[in-house]
Amino acid sequence: MKIKQSIDKIPGGLMLVPLFIGAICHTFFPESGKYFGSFTNGLITGTVPILAVWFFCMGAGIDIRATGTVLRKSGTLVITKIAVAWVVAFIAARILPGDGIQTGFFAGLSTLALIAAMDMTNGGLYASIMQQYGSKEEAGAFVLMSIESGPLVTMLIMGTSGLATFEPRLFVGAVLPFIIGFALGNLDSELREYFGKASNVMIPFFAFALGNTIDLNVIGKTGFLGIMLGISVIIVTGIPLMLADKCIGGGNGTAGLAASSTAGAAVTNPLIIGEMLPEFKAVAQAATALVATSVIVTSILVPVLTAWWSNYMKGKEQSVGA
Template sequence: MLNAIKKVPAGTFLVPMLISAILYTFWPNLFQVGGLTEHIFGGSGTNGIVGAIVFCSGTGIDLKKIGYALKRQGVLLLVKFAVGVGLSLLYISIFGLPGVFGINALAFTIVICSINPAVYLSLMQQYGTEQDTAVYGITGLFSIAAVPMIVFGISSGGGMDWMPVLSTLIPMAAGIAFGNIDPNFRSLFMPALPGLTMLMGWNLGYGMNLIEAFQAGVAGIIVTIVFYIVSVIFVVIDRNVLGNDGSVGATFMTVAGLSVSTAGILGSIYPEVLGEYVTAAASETLMAVVITSVITPSIVAKLSARENKLT
């Protein structure tokens, strides 16, 4: 069974996520029995699993080889940040919070600023290098509410809560420290990533109601198409500027399951401004998560296969 799962692009994440999402859609309380069962299978342990992955992947960052990551992922992530924040602010200034075509500014911002680090990790385990895999923790910053918080902090004239960013960076920094003090820690923790990826896929799926996702309808599909159009720039930069095969750039064409919760988080921070848009934004984001999680791994696989044929 595992060998069959591995044949699917990002299968170690995607397959358990889709199975658990189907279960959650029809039996949302199946694992809500408390204790270990709920934490392992019921979605309650997601943050702990993500934290463990950030730490383990951090041990794989070799500071002697950090130039590779800074040259490739660093450049792409800076562009992602600039494009996400810039386009979101432009969208708000032109269309206002209600947005256009049923895509409110909250939904647009969350989707356009997101990267699914779980899909990234699973794909890099198949097609990338150890250093590509180790950068997981940094890509994770685009799955939480940090960047959308910056957007709405700027647009509203309010401040920025840096705690979500710090909560991601601290375990990653600890992992980097352990991995560079003694490389044996790297060989101890890095092999745990595939198993943790499967658990994370399951936990993220067990919180996705597929019926609600498809109820987002046309608006959810449109915002996903816009997301893909914008994200082509990362493949172009990866191939034509950085001189790679474009596979890492293509992994940025994903929307994180964790980003679905961003609508509620921002709605609680700005209830009078964003409260009425939370439900629609969450549904449209969830639609984008499902679509990109299925389509993008195939794009990455084709880019990687094309490069292998050329070489």
């Protein structure tokens, strides 16, 4: 059976398929973890420890010796993405209630959901797109996008926009596994290769555990809103990213559009923030469902739009050259 090949045909499949399998388990068999106990319960309820190992391996896989072009390109995209998410958070915090919208079409929408959907780029999706439509240096720009992975950027945005107050130890705790992995990976290339390989292996496991925190009934209620959120992410972050890519990164906007997705790992952030700050726990499940839908929408639309834009720009350049 070609199970992995089938999963790979789905954008972000290694994240999304286990996520929805976990959501099905939680929706129809919510007590299965307690029933089986032991290691099975640990796998079902182990989102945070599995993510901790993943952050460590992700950090270990990053080589500090990146070229100047890669650093300029990735730095431009990462800073722009974070800046846009901060502006959205600042505005949303003054419009939306702290516990999110409770009724009507926008029920479930919260500032936490908006930040989580917009502050992280799907680095794997970006790299695969740019390998086909960009240069090697542009594809390598995903190296700094790994820094966005995890709750740290979300915490910084929420803290600086006045949404929440985090104790310094929580910031350290959120980034410490990543920093230790990064240090070890750059002190020893063999360790970088060894741990770096494990980062992809961990994705289905934390995705399944995360899915076991999601009730599919919530996704059903927020489905169309989640689709709108995904489209909004592409528009709201994509335009500034394309401008930054052209004006600062030296590109033609293709890399910026390719970076306008919602990262699969962003699905974990509402839950983690909810665990840190109880006042956000009530909106965490709906935010998780919205972000999960946004991941699917952007994973499908961003490659299509990037391919169209790349071909358009190449055609335009050829007509000018002629």
